Amino acid sequence: MRLPEHFDSNEWFILVICLFLIVLTAVLKRRMYYSQITVIFTLNFFLGASLDYILAGPPHDFYDIMDVPEFEVFDLIIYLFIYPFSGYLLLYLLDLWKLKRFLVIFYVFFSSFMTTGLEWLANKFNVYEHNEWTYYHSFIAYFLIYCVNACAFYWIKKARRTISEQMLEE
Amino acid sequence: MLKYLLISSILSLIILVASQYTRRHMHPFEMMTNWLFSSALLFILSNIIELNQKWIEVENTKTVFWSLTFYRLFIIPGLTLWLLFVYSSKTIRPIYKQMCTILWFLVLIKIQFFHEFLGLIQFKQWNVYFSFLEWFSFWLLTVGVWGSFRLLLKKEEVF
Numbered sequence: 001m002r003l004p005e006h007f008d009s010n011e012w013f014i015l016v017i018c019l020f021l022i023v024l025t026a027v028l029k030r031r032m033y034y035s036q037i038t039v040i041f042t043l044n045f046f047l048g049a050s051l052d053y054i055l056a057g058p059p060h061d062f063y064d065i066m067d068v069p070e071f072e073v074f075d076l077i078i079y080l081f082i083y084p085f086s087g088y089l090l091l092y093l094l095d096l097w098k099l100k101r102f103l104v105i106f107y108v109f110f111s112s113f114m115t116t117g118l119e120w121l122a123n124k125f126n127v128y129e130h131n132e133w134t135y136y137h138s139f140i141a142y143f144l145i146y147c148v149n150a151c152a153f154y155w156i157k158k159a160r161r162t163i164s165e166q167m168l169e170e
Numbered sequence: 171m172l173k174y175l176l177i178s179s180i181l182s183l184i185i186l187v188a189s190q191y192t193r194r195h196m197h198p199f200e201m202m203t204n205w206l207f208s209s210a211l212l213f214i215l216s217n218i219i220e221l222n223q224k225w226i227e228v229e230n231t232k233t234v235f236w237s238l239t240f241y242r243l244f245i246i247p248g249l250t251l252w253l254l255f256v257y258s259s260k261t262i263r264p265i266y267k268q269m270c271t272i273l274w275f276l277v278l279i280k281i282q283f284f285h286e287f288l289g290l291i292q293f294k295q296w297n298v299y300f301s302f303l304e305w306f307s308f309w310l311l312t313v314g315v316w317g318s319f320r321l322l323l324k325k326e327e328v329f
Contacts, residue, residue, distance in 0.1 A: 039199050048210075053217065070221050071221055
């Protein structure tokens with residue numbers, strides 16, 4: 001795996017965001033079982049790795065991540081920390097505010113809008129370089145990713161509840 | 171090439187449907203986590219081997235790309251889930267579990283060489299030992315994550 005060519009603004013940006021997300025997650029009171037958190041983390045790790053492979057790699061090459069088009073250590077840090085922790089925090093707030101129906105759609109829509117804004121900020125730090133990709137595409141992608149996350153969250157909750165009920169019956 | 175894309179799509183569908191059977195011994199959380207983790211790991215390994223090291227050169231067409239992506243999204247994670255299903259079964263004897271592991275390695279190595287035979291990929295600095303090493307590290311990580319997650323599920327009394 002490649003190391004960054006220059007340790008500059010984009011690497012610092014990733015490290016600061018990483019640290020912020022880890023500290024925020026550690027400070028917040030845990031509302032889910034560790035098994036549920038693992039599922040959410042793995043889902044977002046998968047979404048990051050697979051979508052970046054499909055969209056950023058050849059033959060599509062819609063955008064580049066970090067300094068070089070190849071896979072580097074900071075790409076892995078993004079997949080292992082930034083995507084899973086942000087996915088978890090998104091669902092944490094969804095659970096905390098107990099949103100229902102229309103509000104869930106609005107929440108997902110608003111979060112996608114905010115994440116697109118964060119991507120704009122990340123672009124200023126050269127984390128991403130768009131080739132044939134626009135912020136409109138990013139917004140659609142985030143909206144779909146967050147919809148998958150929300151669906152997974154309700155499934156995880158339901159699956160866990162069913163198991164608890166089965167255990168009580170036994 | 172289009173014919174091969176069709177075959178891999180049909181194979182993916184069969185593997186997806188067949189994986190439902192693994193629910194007999196595996197928890198849905200376990201199935202989902204293993205499937206997603208192994209698929210993500212395959213994309214990362216592919217990035218390292220094909221994009222960074224260029225040990226394997228891939229035909230730069232969309233048909234080939236999607237054929238190989240179906241393998242990484244469905245077929246290999248599905249086969250791995252079946253292997254973990256065999257491991258988690260208490261009725262299967264250890265000798266059969268070992269035989270299934272060898273079979274799993276042989277199938278995955280064979281698939282890679284079959285792709286080269288079809289012209290989907292070209293080996294630059296690659297041989298059967300590298301292939302074994304790739305699948306061994308993949309197996310090690312997947313089984314490690316599966317084992318740890320299973321322990322966590324048992325600790326939380328999910329099953």
